[in-house]
Amino acid sequence: MSATVAVSTRGIVKDFESGDATARVLHGIDLDLRAGELTMLVGPSGCGKTTLLSIITGILTPTAGTVNVYGVDLGSLRGQDKVAFRRARLGFIFQQYNLLPALTAAENAALPLVAAGLTLKDAVPRAAEVLRRMDMGAHLDKTPSHLSGGQQQRVAIARALVHGPQLVVCDEPTAALDAHTGLTVMETLREIALDPGRAVLVVTHDSRIFRYADRIVRMSDGRIESDQLNGETHHETTPPAAHWHAAARRRAAGVRDSLLDGASHA
Amino acid sequence: MGEIALRMLLGDRAKYLGLVFGITFATLLMSQQVSIFIGLMARTASQILDVREADIWVMDPRVQYIDEIKALPDKQLARVRGVPGVEWAVPFFKGLGVVRAPGGIMQQVILLGVDDATLTGRPPQMIHGRWEDLKQPDAMIMDRAGWEFTWPGEPFQPGRVIEINDRRVVVVGLAEASPPFVTFPVVFTRYTEALRLAPGERNRMSFVLARAAGGEDPKAVAQRITAQTGLQALTSQEFQWRSINHYLKRTGIPINFGITVVLGFIVGAAVAGQTFYLFVLENLRQFGALKAIGVGNRQILGMVLLQALLVAFVGFSLGIGLSAAFFEATSGVTALRGFILRTEVIAATGGAVALILAIASFASLRKVLVLDPAIVFRG
Numbered sequence: 001m002s003a004t005v006a007v008s009t010r011g012i013v014k015d016f017e018s019g020d021a022t023a024r025v026l027h028g029i030d031l032d033l034r035a036g037e038l039t040m041l042v043g044p045s046g047c048g049k050t051t052l053l054s055i056i057t058g059i060l061t062p063t064a065g066t067v068n069v070y071g072v073d074l075g076s077l078r079g080q081d082k083v084a085f086r087r088a089r090l091g092f093i094f095q096q097y098n099l100l101p102a103l104t105a106a107e108n109a110a111l112p113l114v115a116a117g118l119t120l121k122d123a124v125p126r127a128a129e130v131l132r133r134m135d136m137g138a139h140l141d142k143t144p145s146h147l148s149g150g151q152q153q154r155v156a157i158a159r160a161l162v163h164g165p166q167l168v169v170c171d172e173p174t175a176a177l178d179a180h181t182g183l184t185v186m187e188t189l190r191e192i193a194l195d196p197g198r199a200v201l202v203v204t205h206d207s208r209i210f211r212y213a214d215r216i217v218r219m220s221d222g223r224i225e226s227d228q229l230n231g232e233t234h235h236e237t238t239p240p241a242a243h244w245h246a247a248a249r250r251r252a253a254g255v256r257d258s259l260l261d262g263a264s265h266a
Numbered sequence: 267m268g269e270i271a272l273r274m275l276l277g278d279r280a281k282y283l284g285l286v287f288g289i290t291f292a293t294l295l296m297s298q299q300v301s302i303f304i305g306l307m308a309r310t311a312s313q314i315l316d317v318r319e320a321d322i323w324v325m326d327p328r329v330q331y332i333d334e335i336k337a338l339p340d341k342q343l344a345r346v347r348g349v350p351g352v353e354w355a356v357p358f359f360k361g362l363g364v365v366r367a368p369g370g371i372m373q374q375v376i377l378l379g380v381d382d383a384t385l386t387g388r389p390p391q392m393i394h395g396r397w398e399d400l401k402q403p404d405a406m407i408m409d410r411a412g413w414e415f416t417w418p419g420e421p422f423q424p425g426r427v428i429e430i431n432d433r434r435v436v437v438v439g440l441a442e443a444s445p446p447f448v449t450f451p452v453v454f455t456r457y458t459e460a461l462r463l464a465p466g467e468r469n470r471m472s473f474v475l476a477r478a479a480g481g482e483d484p485k486a487v488a489q490r491i492t493a494q495t496g497l498q499a500l501t502s503q504e505f506q507w508r509s510i511n512h513y514l515k516r517t518g519i520p521i522n523f524g525i526t527v528v529l530g531f532i533v534g535a536a537v538a539g540q541t542f543y544l545f546v547l548e549n550l551r552q553f554g555a556l557k558a559i560g561v562g563n564r565q566i567l568g569m570v571l572l573q574a575l576l577v578a579f580v581g582f583s584l585g586i587g588l589s590a591a592f593f594e595a596t597s598g599v600t601a602l603r604g605f606i607l608r609t610e611v612i613a614a615t616g617g618a619v620a621l622i623l624a625i626a627s628f629a630s631l632r633k634v635l636v637l638d639p640a641i642v643f644r645g
Contacts, residue, residue, distance in 0.1 A: 050640075050643045053643060054640045054643060057558070059558060059638075059639050059640050059643075060640055080562055080564075083557075083560050083561075083562040083563075084560065084562075085560075086558070086559065086560040087559065087560025087561075088560070090559075090560070091559075092555070092558050092559050092642075094555060094558075094642050094643070095643075096551065096642070098551050098552055098554070098555035098642050099552075100270070100273075100274060100277075100549075100552050101277060101278075101552075102273045102274050102275075102276065102277020102278065103270070103273055103274075103277075107270075107273070111270070111556070111559065112559050112560065114267060114269075114270060115267065115556070115559060115560050115561045115565065116560075119269070120269045120270065143277075159559070171642075171643045
């Protein structure tokens with residue numbers, strides 16, 4: 001497993017003001033995410049997971065503390081630079097997919113490339129290639145309303161990967177899916193995380209998918225409660241991640257190369 | 267991102283059609299009503315517009331507009347001719363007459379008497395016959411509306427006899443006169459013939475038509491006529507606007523048309539504004555997702571403006587097309603003669619549509635630009 005630190009936060013504090021009242025939702029978060037790892041950020045609702053995710057991706061600015069993503073201090077980026085950084089380095093997978101209903105699966109997956117300046121005509125074939133490698137070749141021209149939840153989430157995953165990001169963040173990626181589809185999606189994410197040049201951060205409170213994590217960070221009341229390699233505390237109820245890794249690596253070997261090659265060349 | 271923006275808009279067919287309908291409706295209503303209004307106002311000065319040879323109109327000082335006649339004594343003609351800078355001056359009669367056709371049809375007409383010798387006061391375009399035929403005994407030339415009313419459906423035939431104010435006249439020609447505000451047919455005779463046909467009064471001369479000598483400013487000559495004779499002398503253009511302004515001030519026409527145009531604007535703005543706002547609101551999460559994945563505010567701004575521009579272009583084109591089709595379809599209708607879609611009206615309507623879309627997109631744009639992309643992380 002690679003030891004390269006992909007994301008490093010130090011002393012992250014976030015306050016939200018509402019009228020005269022100030023609510024502190026993050027209390028000095030220190031966290032490291034490593035490349036080649038799938039880290040899950042777990043904890044009860046309102047514990048600050050999504051706020052921390054928003055800060056790590058540069059969408060929210062912390063009240064105090066620093067965020068460093070692949071050597072870039074997000075605090076040093078302003079306005080358009082931060083937007084450009086997100087566009088180039090990050091991939092997003094949302095709970096509600098947030099696909100554009102008027103666009104086909106391939107066009108939706110091509111959006112980050114179009115945002116980066118490519119024409120839709122040039123971007124779509126590259127997005128289609130990523131979708132084909134995710135067994136979505138038969139659905140390229142379908143609009144989201146003609147796709148199942150699992151298929152829509154795979155389109156969202158393709159959209160997150162098409163431009164070869166270094167950090168993929170997923171917000172409750174299985175919350176809107178049934179159990180079987182959720183596990184299929186997690187296997188895809190697991191395969192993505194096998195790339196040693198990429199880190200995957202998943203925010204979830206779906207305990208069924210914890211076993212796909214390399215590392216589980218538990219949050220409570222705006223603080224990190226524990227940060228452990230998977231299996232260190234939960235091996236009695238879930239298969240040790242290390243064992244799963246070995247199996248998964250073998251199973252995904254063929255798929256991985258083509259999928260990640262396609263994404264990183266996009 | 268332009269193509270994405272257009273696909274988003276066109277993909278939501280109901281809202282797209284709603285937006286286009288709103289703009290089309292506003293464009294049609296505004297351009298059509300303003301054109302009819304301008305056409306109506308131009309009609310109030312139609313007889314002034316038709317007299318091309320004279321550039322000065324001389325009249326009683328109390329006259330406010332072309333249809334208000336306070337006849338002058340004949341001696342005033344000589345006084346006007348005596349003013350330095352006046353090249354020539356001729357009498358002009360304007361009054362009302364009642365036409366009775368052989369079939370018993372009766373119709374009030376505008377009776378215009380043009381100068382016997384020079385025929386000054388006639389409109390520029392003849393449809394049938396020659397102006398010189400007016401010099402024949404009892405001759406008169408009527409406009410197209412007059413012929414269509416008196417002999418509906420019949421082709422023009424010179425020599426038809428009718429009565430005006432119970433006196434015999436012979437139709438010798440058909441002229442293209444600008445339609446008058448009161449929609450009566452217009453009948454042209456010689457000045458002396460008009461005096462014979464019109465009811466007797468002590469003073470008979472409605473106006474004196476004059477022309478400034480070469481090199482003289484008509485306005486200066488008109489002022490000189492006023493100073494020297496005590497009569498009201500106006501250039502053709504001043505008299506046109508005097509007549510138009512009279513109708514603007516003394517009638518409810520501008521208010522009525524104004525209300526319709528403002529309603530068109532408000533309804534268009536309300537429909538387009540609300541639909542566009544709803545469209546953006548329903549796509550807010552998608553816009554949030556785009557912002558999260560790195561689409562900047564400038565790109566979002568361009569997307570929303572492009573969507574607004576497309577709607578404006580399609581709606582405006584359809585509205586102007588429908589308006590033009592209306593005027594084309596009604597161009598043969600006598601009651602609507604002279605009503606045309608002017609370039610200035612198209613341009614002004616375009617400006618109004620741009621304003622509607624600016625209003626419509628303002629609220630939506632604000633919503634999108636201040637949108638926190640973190641919205642997409644909230645289930």
